Every structure is written in structure tokens, then in C-alpha cells.
Amino acid sequence: MLKSPEHQVAGHRAQDGQLGPLVDGCGIFYKPLQGDGRGDAEVAFYTSLFSHPAVPPHILSFFPGFHGTLVLPASDASGPRPHLALDDLLAGLRSPSLIDLKIGGRTWPPDCPEDYFQKCIVKDRESTSVALGFRVSGVQIQDPAGADAFWRPSRAAVRRYMVEDVRRVLRQFVSANPPSPDQKPDCALASAVYGGPDGVLAQLMELKAWFEEQTLFHFYSASVLLVYEKDAAVAAAGQQAGKSSGVRMKLVDFAHVMEGQGVIDHNFLGGLCSLIKFMSDVLNDPEAGGRESIKVQLSCEDGSLENLGI
């Protein structure tokens, strides 16, 4: 029995008769192929990724498992349509907190059509992509009020996120207290989710090492998706031994992957390093008080040129 996924924070949605992904409840996620070539491009990428001898096995674990394509009735009742069959990254989770982070200061490839470039560069400049090297595409956080209650900002609200909003949401994502304008995120689950040998930061570092070397693929508009359940993270945070929080980290959305042609993906790598620094800051400074001490001011409006570092 195919249905629309219960938890989805970015991308097209199958609810309300739209074309969108479906899940079978047995661990497979079906993503309809767009008719404009993007679907074929994503299939070509998955096919190449999972068969290329130069991609190390431990790197494949950062991608959803790929099970080919399958023709299924489309969710918008438009008839049969090919779908990508992928692992359902939320399988088995009742109350997942999740965040979709679109990586790269630039979401357009070097040789793209002019109208696509114009569309992308506007979004890259209006969002935090240019400033941070990544932007939040969607987020939902389980509310402490109950397992089925979620804090989920609207897409319009997420689109307006500035640098400080991103900093805050990355703290809120690993906090036990609910989002509130009056209360700082407590970051109680930061060590359990971002830290530790299986945590997000360790996984991002592994991915970074690959991106420093790999020249096969350039990823435009792809995302890092983080998923965990608060119950498991709270249990892990309560242990001395650093039990795993079970956080899942996957790369998703490959409709705009290009051939690397012997050059590293400096755009994706830069964004990944920026995200790593943000998460390290959460881990190293959960009170968020340390940043003020390392600042410069380069303005010289009044003609004086003295160093104004605090």
C-alpha cells in the first residue's frame, strides 16, 4: 500500500493530489522521475555511483540504497510513471526530527543555461548559501510536548533564514527544550547527536576527506539530510559511555550532479567545511557565549585605521 511520506520537509509533496514521492511502509521510498531530464539525470547518477570502482564502499553508506527504477501509478493520478526506488531514510522511526541542508555556496553548474543561472543565483544570494556555503531547506523538530507534536517552520519562513537563524536552528535541532523566543536552545543532545564516534560531525569529517580527493562528481543543489529520534538521543545523552543516538546522515537529491572531469568539487567541499565549523561550535560552545571574543572590525569610515579587534 503506497502512501505519501508522513515526514517530509523539502521537495515536492504527494499530498493533496500533487506529484510527489511515495513510501511502501516496508523501507522503500519511491521518487517520481521529473519529465524534464532531471529524473533521468538522477537515475544516471545513482547507477554510476553504485557501479564505479573508484567509489569506496564506506562512502556508499552516505547515500540512500538504490534499487533501480519501477513504473508506478503517480501520486497525482496522472497514470503510470517511472519512479526511483530508494531506501526510505525514515523507515522505522515514529517521531523523527529532521533537517535538510542544501550544500554549496553555488547551486548552479559552470556551464548551465542562462535562465537557470539567473534563477539559482538570486536564491543563492537571498538565502544564506553565498554567505555560509549552505542553506536550510527544511526542518522539523519533535516537540517535547509529545511524540507526535512537531515544530515545523513554514517553507516561506525557512526561505527567509539569515545567518543567525541558521546558527540558532542548528542549536535548536539538538536541544531538549522547545523553540521559544524567550529561551536559548539548551543543546542538551549536542554531544549525543553531533558528537561521538558515530555522530554527525565524525561522519561529515569522513565525507570531507573523500571530497578532498574525489574528482568524479560535482554536486549542485544536493543536500545533507539529518534524521534522529529524541527518545534515542536522550537515552544516549544519559549514558557515560557515549551510546549511539542512532542519528542518520545521508546525502540526497542528485538531479544536478555533473561529471567532475578531474577537478574536485570545491563548491560542495567549502560548504561542507562551513557546516562542520558550525557543528563544532555547537559542540565546543553549547552556551553560545564564546564567539564574541574572536572578532575583527575592518571599517575605516572615519579615516582612522587602528585595529578594533575585541
Place this chain on the structure above:
Amino acid sequence: MLKSPEHQVAGHRAQDGQLGPLVDGCGIFYKPLQGDGRGDAEVAFYTSLFSHPAVPPHILSFFPGFHGTLVLPASDASGPRPHLALDDLLAGLRSPSLIDLKIGGRTWPPDCPEDYFQKCIVKDRESTSVALGFRVSGVQIQDPAGADAFWRPSRAAVRRYMVEDVRRVLRQFVSANPPSPDQKPDCALASAVYGGPDGVLAQLMELKAWFEEQTLFHFYSASVLLVYEKDAAVAAAGQQAGKSSGVRMKLVDFAHVMEGQGVIDHNFLGGLCSLIKFMSDVLNDPEAGGRESIKVQLSCEDGSLENLGI
């Protein structure tokens, strides 16, 4: 006695009565301050850099020594003008080979005026900046024919460099044979100049480690300048023990440095990582034959989606 520098591959030139930098022959390089605020911005950066407690001393060695400002007669005979006093990076070298590499896929800061953005993005897309994360701004290579003979492509030629031209010039830069359309660069000096504990690659790695952490400065349109003398490199290449080639690596051109505001410079870092990969490729594969083996082809024009990796 001030005069125009003999060896200069990028930037404004003082020859022929233009406004440009001067050297005193005793190790100091005088850079005239532009009247449009860029000069003041560069002075503000140097002042801040050399006085900020969070900048480690070993990082300062990657920058030209800074000796304040001095009012000097401008090279265009327009009268007295303030000049930045910096270390002359070519002091004591008779026949330097040098290359200026402008780092970053993007040379424009996030909040720049629209006309500046438009000017920069055109150059970034036309050059290799977007594709590689860096571009060559200028190069001169001592010709084996004689100490005072140099191979120096015109600025127009350098501006037209595509990815393969950059790959070739980074090989030619450390070759003993002269540039020629019929002969591959021999990369005879690669280990001496790029390799070894004091080589360019080791220095770039040290710089990279700082850029993964530092959130003080964002560098737009700044360059890595590499300088060495072939005689010293040939002597070093002939030794078993890995004697230093005396290569000098400095960051230069800071008229567009911005405050980092707690975010890493993902744009500069990405470009640095790309340059590191290019140099590693020269060192690991001086014959330039290995790249073909690690390729993918993601085209699916005929509808077939099979992996075409070679």
C-alpha cells in the same frame, strides 16, 4: 632610489608613467593606495592582521611583512601619495619564476554593490574561477636559454586560460624544459618546489588548516603568489636529502577582505583545496597519464542509463 619592480605579473604597473608599485632595492615594496577606499581597506586589513591576538605567528609568515604607510612621490608623477610599505617578495632574486593564483570560485563579497557583483561574476564565469575555485592572474617562468630570459604569456592570453591550460601551466611552472606545443612539461622540479617539508604543498596544507578554523577574515580577489629561482630548485632537485628549493609562498592583495563574522571563508578554502589537489596531481603523476582512469560519464542522451565509467 625608487623604481618600478622588474618582475611583476599581475596588478597595476608603474612602468610608462602609470600609477603602480615601487621598490627601493633594499627589500621594501611600496604599493600606492587607491583613492577609492580600496587602499584604506588594505591598510586596515594589514593593521588588523598583524595586531590581532587570535592570528597565530606561523600564519603571519604567509603574508608579506607590513611596515606601515609612507607618503612618497607617485610613479605617475601626480605628486605625493600614501603607499603601503611591504616586504619585497622578490628581494635578492635575480631570475625569479613566479605565478599569481587568484583564489576563490567567487571574487565578490555577499553584500557588494550590484555593479561590482556584475563585473566580478562575468570574469569569474569566463575564467576558470567558477570551474576550479581559482584562476591564474599572471605567470613568468625563467627560460632555460638564459638567466635573463623569461617565458611570460600576455595578460590577454592568461585571461583566456581554460581548465587544461591551468593544469599545463602548473606543470610547466616546475619543469626544466621550455614551454613548447610539441613537448610535455617534464615536471623535473616538481618534488623540489611543490614537494618536501618546505615545499608549496606543505605550506598550502598549513594554510588550509587555518582556513578550516579561522572566522576572522574573508578574502575576496586575494592571490597566492609563488616565487622561486630555477638554479636553487635544480640544485635542490639534484640532492637526495631534499634540500629546500627556497620557494616562497605568500598571500597578496587584500583590498577586498571582509570581516568573517564567525563564519569560515568557505569560498577561499574550497579554492585552496582545489589548488592543493592540482599540485598533488603534479607530484603524484608527473607524466600526467593517470587521470583518464578515474572518470565517469553521466550523459543519458539516448535514454540508456548504464554506467559509462572507463
